[in-house]
Amino acid sequence: MDYKHTSVMLDEAIDILMTDERGIYVDGTVGGGGHARAMASRLDGGLLIGIDRDQEAIDAAADRLSGFNVRLVRSNFSRFDEILDELSIDRIDGAIFDLGVSSHQIDEASRGFSYMHDAPLDMRMDIRQQLSAFDVVNHYSEDQLVKIFSEYGEEKFSKRIARAIVERRRSTEIKTTGDLVELIKGSVPALKGAGHPAKRVFQAIRIEVNNELGVLDGVLRSAVNRLKVGGRLAVITFHSLEDRIVKTTFKELATDCICPKDLPVCVCGHRAQIKLLGRARTPSSQEIKNNPRAKSAKLRAAEKIQSGVERSI
Numbered sequence: 001m002d003y004k005h006t007s008v009m010l011d012e013a014i015d016i017l018m019t020d021e022r023g024i025y026v027d028g029t030v031g032g033g034g035h036a037r038a039m040a041s042r043l044d045g046g047l048l049i050g051i052d053r054d055q056e057a058i059d060a061a062a063d064r065l066s067g068f069n070v071r072l073v074r075s076n077f078s079r080f081d082e083i084l085d086e087l088s089i090d091r092i093d094g095a096i097f098d099l100g101v102s103s104h105q106i107d108e109a110s111r112g113f114s115y116m117h118d119a120p121l122d123m124r125m126d127i128r129q130q131l132s133a134f135d136v137v138n139h140y141s142e143d144q145l146v147k148i149f150s151e152y153g154e155e156k157f158s159k160r161i162a163r164a165i166v167e168r169r170r171s172t173e174i175k176t177t178g179d180l181v182e183l184i185k186g187s188v189p190a191l192k193g194a195g196h197p198a199k200r201v202f203q204a205i206r207i208e209v210n211n212e213l214g215v216l217d218g219v220l221r222s223a224v225n226r227l228k229v230g231g232r233l234a235v236i237t238f239h240s241l242e243d244r245i246v247k248t249t250f251k252e253l254a255t256d257c258i259c260p261k262d263l264p265v266c267v268c269g270h271r272a273q274i275k276l277l278g279r280a281r282t283p284s285s286q287e288i289k290n291n292p293r294a295k296s297a298k299l300r301a302a303e304k305i306q307s308g309v310e311r312s313i
C-alpha cells in the first residue's frame with residue numbers, strides 16, 4: 001500500500017517531547033509512522049507505543065517502524081488507560097497526539113473523506129464502526145444537521161444546506177460525496193476567496209462520524225495522569241475547535257485553584273499537574289510552503305510537575 005503523509009512540525013514536536021532516550025513514549029495517532037519513526041530513531045533502550053484506530057495506518061506504520069522497539073495497537077486512543085494496562089505499563093515519559101485525519105485518509109478516494117473525489121459517503125477512520133457519513137447525511141434530522149454544520153464546520157449557510165439535504169432525501173438517498181458536493185454547491189452562493197463550498201460541511205461530518213472532539217479532553221487527562229514527573233505531552237491540532245479543547249484542558253491542569261474568583265479561600269483543593277511549555281507554536285512559512293496542509297497547525301506542549309499536595313509532603 002502506498003501511504004502518503006507528510007508529518008507536520010516534526011522536529012519541533014519531537015524536540016520538545018523527548019527528554020530520555022531510554023524512556024517509554026506513546027504516539028496516540030501513529031498514522032503512517034512519520035513522527036513515530038523520528039521518535040523511535042532517537043530511542044536507545046526505550047520503547048515506543050503507537051496507537052491508531054485505522055488498520056491501514058497500523059499496516060503502514062508496521063512497515064515503517066520495522067526493526068525498532070515498537071508496539072502497535074489498533075484502537076481508539078480513548079482507551080489510553082486500558083491499552084497501557086494491557087501492556088503492563090504504569091508510567092510513561094511522553095505522549096504525542098497529532099490530531100485529525102492523515103493525508104492518506106483524505107487522498108484515498110474510496111474512504112469518502114474528500115470533496116475532491118467522487119466516492120461512497122463513508123469518512124470512518126475505523127471501518128469497524130457503525131456510524132458513517134451516509135448515516136449522518138441520510139438519517140440525521142434537519143436540526144441535527146444544522147447543529148453539526150454550525151458547530152463543527154462553522155458554516156454560515158448551515159440552514160440552507162440542511163434544508164437542501166432534507167428536501168433531496170424525500171425523493172432519493174444521498175449516496176456519494178459527489179452528490180453531496182453538488183447539493184451544497186446548489187444551495188450556497190459562490191463567494192470569491194471562500195475556499196471550496198463543501199469544505200466546512202465535510203469537516204463537520206467527519207468530526208461527527210469519528211467523534212473527534214468527544215474523546216479529546218479525556219485522553220489528555222489520561223495521558224497527563226500516566227506521565228512521570230518531568231514527562232511531556234505534545235499535541236498538534238488543525239482547527240480552532242480542537243485547539244480550544246487542548247488549550248482549556250491544559251489551562252485547567254496547569255492551575256492550582258479553580259474555585260470561583262469571588263471565594264475568599266480555596267475550597268476546591270485542585271492542584272496543578274502540569275506546567276505549560278510556552279504558548280502554541282505554529283509551522284514556519286517554509287514548512288507551509290512545502291506542505292500547505294500544515295497551514296492551520298498548532299503545537300501545544302506541557303510537562304508534568306509534582307502536584308502541590310505531593311510537593312508539600
Ligand SMILES: C[S@@+](CC[C@H](N)C(=O)[O-])C[C@H]1O[C@@H](n2cnc3c(N)ncnc32)[C@H](O)[C@@H]1O
Binds near residue numbers: 006054076077099215
Ligand atoms: C494526522 S494523522 C497522524 C500522522 C502521523 N503523526 C505521522 O507523522 O505519520 C492522524 C492519525 O490519527 C488517527 N486518529 C485520529 N483520531 C484517533 C483516535 N481517536 N484514536 C486513534 N487514532 C486516531 C487517524 O486515523 C490518523 O491515522
